[in-house]
Amino acid sequence: MFLSWIERHPRLINAIKDSVDRFGVQYAAARTRAKCDIFDELEEKLNTIFFNSHTVIFNSVGAAHLAVLPVLGSGELPGYSISKKGIKWIVDKTTHASIQILRGILEQFGSFERVSFSDQELINDALKKCRAEGKTPILISDSLGSMGGSNNVVELTKLVKEFEGYFYVDDAHGTSIIGKHGCGYTLHKLGEFSENLILLSSLSKAFGSHGGAASFNNSQTVSTIKKYALNYIFSGPPSLPGIAACVASANIHLSSExxxxxxxxxxxxxxxxxxxxxxxxxxxxxxxxxxxxxxxxxxxxxxxxxxxxxxxxxxxxxxxxxxxxxxxxxxxxxxxxxxxxxxxxxxxxxxxxxxxxxxxx
Missing domain, CATH: 3.90.1150.10 (Aspartate Aminotransferase, domain 1)
Incomplete structure (x- = not known):
């Protein structure tokens, strides 16, 4: 999709074949018990691609949402402190369904308000109300929408920082298509990995393989996600052949190709x-x-x-x-x-x- 020639690239195809020979079809053990070295290899390469961030990989971007958002909402995520009065989720109305479906879970941690991010006044009003309540705002949106639209990620990152909040951005449709090493739409626009940013990237669209990734500014965040995110601890790990193909794709991203x-x-x-x-x-x-x-x-x-x-x-x-x-x-x-x-x-x-x-x- 988009850069779809990558998914037919000989490097990816050969990586999958070699992985099956090496590991079999799948290593069916939770990654908290044991894992193959290619998981660490991929995460290290993604850290470089996503502006020296700290990255965790999942079966999909949807699985990453389910893992990260509850830990963020709990106030236990290092580098993303939360007010004692709690949080407020401020979600763009056009945000992907994989986030919208989690509303019931997110409301266990804080109030959930859907706002059109194309209306600057509505976002400001929601943030001001959040400040008056003494809560920490968390803006959630896509960068590039699945139906072709976009959000001003630069302004949103700056704006929520003024209110001591965080910007959780789904860059699934922006991953790979633009930016140094295919860093994606959000990082290309920002020019840096902002301290109040949480970035979600797709490894199964333009990246050409399988899975999703969550990237953070704080190095301690990754170990916390791996210890406490339920679907990292208990769910099956991503497909090993898929991860092998991701490593091959990451090498392409880190080259001039x-x-x-x-x-x-x-x-x-x-x-x-x-x-x-x-x-x-x-x-x-x-x-x-x-x-x-x-x-x-x-x-x-x-x-x-x-x-x-x-x-x-x-x-x-x-x-x-x-x-x-x-x-x-x-x-x-x-x-x-x-x-x-x-x-x-x-x-x-x-x-x-x-x-x-x-x-x-």
């Missing part, structure tokens, strides 16, 4: 944008584009029609987007050729003409 792939992705995005009309561009850096359809049935039919022509562009509808505002989601990759992008753009333009005006279910 990642820069070449990022440049190809950027070139493809710009080419597609110059070739289509009536396609929404919410964030130029993001490889995600959307075609507004409206009617859910029509969105499904449109996606199916494109598939018949040889293009996979999935329909997104409620509850991913508001009711009657369905879209067709386009994901551009570094692996696409100009010819493929041109054929797809021509199909999208023809589609846009056919759908001009509101579609009615």
């Amino acid at each position: 990642i820069t070449e792939l990022q440049a190809k992705l950027k070139e493809n995005i710009q080419f597609f944008d110059s070739s289509v009309f009536n396609v929404e561009v919410k964030e130029k850096t993001s490889p995600i584009r959307t075609i507004h359809i409206g009617c859910e049935t029509e969105a499904i039919n449109t996606s199916a029609n494109l598939q018949i022509q040889g293009f996979l562009a999935t329909a997104a509808m409620y509850p991913t987007v508001p009711k009657s505002q369905s879209i067709v989601r386009v994901a551009i990759s570094a692996a696409h050729s100009k010819e493929e992008l041109k054929r797809f753009a021509d199909s999208v333009n023809a589609l846009s003409k056919a759908l001009r005006g509101e579609t009615v279910c």
Whole structure:
């Protein structure tokens, strides 16, 4: 996905084969009891990629949320002190469902308020209210949204620091696509790993393999997560072949090859944008584009029609987007050729003409 040639890279494929020969399909023991050396190897490489941070790896970004957020909310996470009056979760309304689903768990530690982070006044009001209550604010949002939008990670990091709070950012759709060593959208924008930042990164999208990572500014944080995060202690570890592929991908990230792939992705995005009309561009850096359809049935039919022509562009509808505002989601990759992008753009333009005006279910 996005830099998808990486997932077919010979280094990753050979790493998986070698890992199966070395370890078997899986080493089914909790990492608190015993673990293979490639876990430490990967975390060390990710520390370098993510601006000399301190990183823990999980089966997925969703698993990382479930591990990190309760420990953060408890006030026991080193480097992230919490007011004696507790915390307040301030969550962007468009934040990924893997966080929204945890609301019941998070409310065991503090109040949970959903705010549109596109409205600066609403965020300020929530932070001021939090200060008046004497609580520690924790802003939670995606960096790049799964439907193509973005948040101003620089301003959000600065703003919550003024209120002595923390910014917990899901950079899953920003990982690898931009920045030195593929550090991702958030760190590329910030230019440093801020002391009040907690960064979540995906190893299974543009990174090309399997899993998720949580990175912190404080070195003691990692040992606390590994001791007290329940799904690190008790759940099965990430797939060993997947971790081996992650190590191979990390080596690519730490080489000049990642820069070449990022440049190809950027070139493809710009080419597609110059070739289509009536396609929404919410964030130029993001490889995600959307075609507004409206009617859910029509969105499904449109996606199916494109598939018949040889293009996979999935329909997104409620509850991913508001009711009657369905879209067709386009994901551009570094692996696409100009010819493929041109054929797809021509199909999208023809589609846009056919759908001009509101579609009615």
